[in-house]
Amino acid sequence: MQNNQKEHLYKILVIGDLGVGKTSIIKRYVHQNFSSNYRATIGVDFALKVLNLDQETVRLQLWDIAGQERFGNMTRVYYREATGAFIVFDVTRPPTFEAVMKWKEDLDTKLGASSGKRVAAVLLANKCDQGRDVLTNNGIEMEQFCRENGFLGWFETSAKDNVNIDEAANCLVKHILANENDLIQSEVPDTVSPKLESGNGASCSACFKS
Numbered sequence: 014m015q016n017n018q019k020e021h022l023y024k025i026l027v028i029g030d031l032g033v034g035k036t037s038i039i040k041r042y043v044h045q046n047f048s049s050n051y052r053a054t055i056g057v058d059f060a061l062k063v064l065n066l067d068q069e070t071v072r073l074q075l076w077d078i079a080g081q082e083r084f085g086n087m088t089r090v091y092y093r094e095a096t097g098a099f100i101v102f103d104v105t106r107p108p109t110f111e112a113v114m115k116w117k118e119d120l121d122t123k124l125g126a127s128s129g130k131r132v133a134a135v136l137l138a139n140k141c142d143q144g145r146d147v148l149t150n151n152g153i154e155m156e157q158f159c160r161e162n163g164f165l166g167w168f169e170t171s172a173k174d175n176v177n178i179d180e181a182a183n184c185l186v187k188h189i190l191a192n193e194n195d196l197i198q199s200e201v202p203d204t205v206s207p208k209l210e211s212g213n214g215a216s217c218s219a220c221f222k223s
């Protein structure tokens with residue numbers, strides 16, 4: 014049988030401080046399960062998620078980077094050739110939110126230096142099932158934070174209760190695919206495609222919650 018599906022393979026980083034739930038989010042997304050036991054990741058782990066969309070098959074190679082790696086020298090190596098990233102914090106622990114900026118900076122400086130472009134990033138406010146969310150109650154401020162720090166958008170997630178993980182991944186994939194199509198179009202000579210004027214072009218209103 015003829016198969017006209019387009020294939021894509023994307024490297025997606027999952028970063029954020031110790032114990033925020035990176036491994037749990039990936040486990041939920043890929044294996045549909047959750048464990049309350051904490052086993053710190055050492056170095057980096059990998060998982061593969063395959064999405065069968067209408068015309069395309071998207072393979073997400075998820076790089077689950079240990080929180081403690083921010084203090085090591087390996088992140089530059091891990092980040093190489095990444096297409097997208099989730100930066101995760103724990104809504105019950107404010108210092109993990111402060112660390113989001115440090116992770117983002119680490120990512121932009123180390124990746125930007127080699128490729129000259131910014132990686133598509135989505136912010137995840139995890140453990141929203143805990144009911145102790147002192148950080149994201151003000152959605153407007155979160156949206157502003159995303160705009161100022163170059164995130165496509167943010168989602169309240171729970172690996173435990175399976176909240177918004179598929180939605181966040183779809184947001185990231187949608188952006189990556191759209192960007193890729195733009196690039197392909199811009200490579201075709203003698204075509205003029207109308208473009209809407211936009212402020213900074215970095216944020217996607219579709220990804221923000223209304």
Ligand SMILES: Nc1nc2c(ncn2[C@@H]2O[C@H](COP(=O)(O)OP(=O)(O)OP(=O)(O)O)[C@@H](O)[C@H]2O)c(=O)[nH]1
Pocket residue numbers: 029030031032033034035036037038048049050051052053054055078079080081139140141142143170171172173174
């Ligand atoms: N209540 C609740 N607990 C969670 C959630 N996600 C993760 N946890 C718990 O938080 C702890 C840490 O989760 P991990 O997924 O191992 O965290 P990590 O970010 O991978 O940590 P490192 O590998 O050390 O960087 C575990 O005990 C998880 O069960 C969540 O959405 N809700």
Ligand SMILES: [Mg+2]
Pocket residue numbers: 035036037052053054077078079080
């Ligand atoms: Mg882990």
